[in-house]
Amino acid sequence: MKDARMNARSSHALATGLAISVLLLAGCKETAHEAPASTTKAAAAVAWPATDARWHWLTFHTVTEGRPIPSLPVAGRVVPLETQTWSVQAPVPGRVETVAARVGQIVHRGERLVQIRSSVMAELRRDRILAQQTLTLREKTASNARTLSQAHAIAEKDLLSAMQDAREAAVNLATLTQKLSALNIEMDSDSTYWLRAPHDGVIVKADVTPGVEARPDAASLLQMAALDKLVVWAQVLEADLDGIGAGDTARILSPGRGDREVLARVESISRAVDPELHTVAVRLHTLGAAAWLRPNGYVQVVFGRPNVKALVLPTESVVTDDLESVVFIKQPDGRLVRRPVVVGLQGDGRSEIVRGLHPGDVVVAKGAILLLNEVGQ
Secondary structure (H helix, E strand, O other), X not given: OHHHHHHHHHHHHHHHHHHHHHHHHHHHHHHHHHOOOOEEOOOOEEOOOOOOHHXXXXXXXEOOEEOOOOOOOEEEEEEEOHHHEEEEOOOOOEEEEEEOOOOOOEEOOOOEEEEEEOHHHHHHHHHHHHHHHHHHHHHHHXXXXXXXXXXXXXXXXXXXXXXXXXXXXHHHHHHHXXXXXXXXXXXXXXXXXXXXXXXXXXXXXXXXXXXXEEOOOXXXXXXXXXXXXXXXXXXXXXXXXXXXXXXXXXEEEEOOXXXXXXXXXXXXXXXXOOOOOOEEEEEEEEOOOXXXXXXXXXXXXXXXXXXXXXXXXXXXXOEEEOOEEEEEEEOOOOOEEEEEOEEEEEEOOEEEEEEOOOOOOEEEEEOHHHHHHHHHO
């Protein structure tokens, strides 16, 4: 009886084990049946039969080196060209009486700008008048001495002394006259004078108001410049300097106005990074005049990067998979293989590929999102 019970238990365990094995085998078959035969998840590739209708949904692009995407606009500041900038300073100390010029005003050479009252100028005028009177007196004395010398009424040395005094007086007057002329001022009265424009141009800076003190050793009262040639200082991130070099042409754009544009040429690139902005200063000079370009104004600068050869794809070729940019490469055997890439600049429906592709690769230009879904299954 006991042996019969043991045999029954053994038969029951054997049946249970066989049932579990059958269930596991069925589950494996079902799982294998659900996985698509055309997609290999581990290899991240898609393999469709040549007759599959889905091939018609795809277009392809052969990777080649070509024209890079223009850089993103960076901020630039317009300043006058240093060789066409002039400072207006007070050559004689005094106090400002009148300011006849303002920032942005167009002025012409010799035009009145600032009136200054100066006691020193009154002294210079008095010195010049005194020098003129002294010269007149000494010339008359020399003339009389010449007459007396001819009559043998005085010694010859007295004539020579009188003539020497007249020459010294003439030199003193000429020096004072030249000094006043070199000041480039216009005498207005005994104690006031006008500062005049040294060249044709535009007032770009004015640090002067009536009543302030004006001195030769102080900062300039006015700054003016010609506007036919201007300088633009652009601030570029260090990582974006690749492909930008001296002599390259760039576009200067008016912010918010796409119809305003002028060309400029890169003059120099700073060798230092701004410690506050963390940018590198790039100096450009404009290649033409533009009425909308004004000193101290801000513009946008777009660098063409002519020295760069880039691998550029249609933006639609690049898809995102778990925060990773990928493309699909067509292999000689027909498989479409997923490949991660690093994307650079983007614009106008194009994307630069910095790493991950080589010239000659054939990528899916349209339909990559369909393949991404296939791989993700």
